[in-house]
Amino acid sequence: MAVSDLCTKFPLLCIPVSSGQPHSFSGFISIGDIDYAVYLSTPHFPLLKGLTLSTDAQLSSIIHTCQAQLSEVEKTCSTVLEYLIKFQHICSSSQRREQDVEDLSLLRSSHLRSLLSHLEVVGWSRVTQISPDFTSISLEARDEKGRSHLLQVRIGSGYPQEPPCVEADMPLGLKVSWNSVEGLSCIVSAWEDQLKSLQLFWDVLDELDEMVLVLDPQNPTRRHTTRRILLSNHVSVQLCVSVAHPRSLPQCHFLGTSRLTAPLNALLTEKYEEWDPDRSIVSNLEAILGVSVVKSRSADSEGMAEEWSAxxxxxxxxxxxxxxxxxxxxxxxxxxxxxxxxxxxxxxxxxxxxxxxxxxxxxxxxxxxxxxxxx
The missing domain is CATH 3.30.40.10 (Zinc/RING finger domain, C3HC4 (zinc finger))
Known part of the structure; x- marks a missing residue:
């Protein structure tokens, strides 16, 4: 019965023509989709004791990768059939893992070749930082005013079929129509186009930052559209500058005691049509509201915020x-x-x-x- 069970489970194994219990088997064992030639010596069949297995170099290399598991299985099995079933399962799993690693390696190799070719098109001079595994790349561009802009790119394993994640320091975020053939270059082209469209917006905010004492944000970045500035003693105004029309009247929210902010709100409502887009935000505010805007910090104005009770x-x-x-x-x-x-x-x-x-x-x-x- 033990012989017939083993031959049913492993039909490619043959026993020599002899009487009594077989002491050897030869033939093939299927590992995955491949049949490997093997020779089994089974001196105590059907018991596992004394079993030796010989095979070709290819199956031997698979056995070597999972030798520890096979050694543990050998300790727990009592029959040849039980051991061969587990042997086949462990070796098949190991072969699949090796194939997955090989496929992944090929995929990564193709992925890296595509990424490197796209970086060549973009230009290595734009690259300011790149991680050792090429999953994170920082790119730099300078606009027509010489301002530096950074683009952070995170590359996934599916590149270039899968678009990377991008983060740009700009108010509306970066909008990209992904093209897997162009790769990074289509991102950089879209980035540069949006940088050009935002030049006036940044000109207006740079002018504001240079002229006035900005309370908030403390360290504005290129994505910020708001500035909180001091108008007069105990009064500040939160300005939200339009990205599309930066020289137009910004949204204004006055902060301070109502007896001081109410007249300013009334003046702005009454005279908003007098806003002149050819003048700076500061000049317009001073002309319409009749106030003096607190100018930017200098060596003589350290502690200006304290003086103005901010x-x-x-x-x-x-x-x-x-x-x-x-x-x-x-x-x-x-x-x-x-x-x-x-x-x-x-x-x-x-x-x-x-x-x-x-x-x-x-x-x-x-x-x-x-x-x-x-x-």
Whole structure:
């Protein structure tokens, strides 16, 4: 019965013509889709004890890669049939893994050749950084004003059929119509076209940064479209510059006590048609609002923000994480972060809360002040 079971499972193995239990088998064992010639010596058949297996060099190399597993299996099996079934399974799995590695290696080789040929077209002079495995590439371009711009490219294993991930420091993000034949060059072409279209936008913001004291963002990048600047004592304005029409009137949000910001809002509403796109944002604001914009920091203006009381009167800082002081006392005009003022009022015994608004004494002048409960 043991012989017939083994021959049923491994029909390409033959036993010598003899009486009694066979002491050897010869023939073929299928590993994956390939039949390998083998010779088995089975002195104690059907028991596994004393089994030796001889084969060709190709199957021997497969056996070598999974020798540890086969040694463990040999310890747990008691019969030749049981061992050969597990032997066939382990060697087949190892062969598939080797084939997968080989296929992946070929794929990566093709992928790398395509990437290198595309980089040749783009130009190695544009490459500022590249990872050892070629999965991350930094490219640089300079616009007509000499400004440096960086493009981060992340290459996946499916390149060039799979488009890479790109990140550009520009306000609207980079829009690319991927072409696997052109590869990186189609990304660089789209990038350069968008850089050209944004020249006026960056000219306007560069002019603003050079002229005025910018409160926020502290370190603006090319993607930022907003600037918060000081107009006069205790008043600031958040400007959002249009990407498509940077010289037009920006969106303006005044921050400060209502008795100071209300007249400015009224003036802007009344005179917005007087905005002249041929003048700078600063010149337009000063002409329409009748205020002097605080000019940029210099050696003589260190601490200008303190002089203009821009810092929070509770924490004495301008920035609280990403927040700026955006609440002002109507009596003393001191500015506060909402979070700081709320925590201050919560610690006062005479403060009271109604719905989502808390009332109490101003930390600076002790007059009545209120703020919404932070979400």
């Amino acid at each position: 810092e929070c009167a509770v924490c004495y800082s301008l920035h609280l994480e990403d927040a700026l002081p955006d609440l002002t006392c109507d009596h003393c005009s001191q500015a506060f972060h909402v979070q700081c003022l709320y925590e201050w009022l919560c610690n006062l015994t005479n403060s009271r809360q109604s719905m989502n608004v808390i009332f109490g004494e101003c930390p600076y002048c002790t007059q009545l002040i209120s703020c919404k409960v932070p979400s």
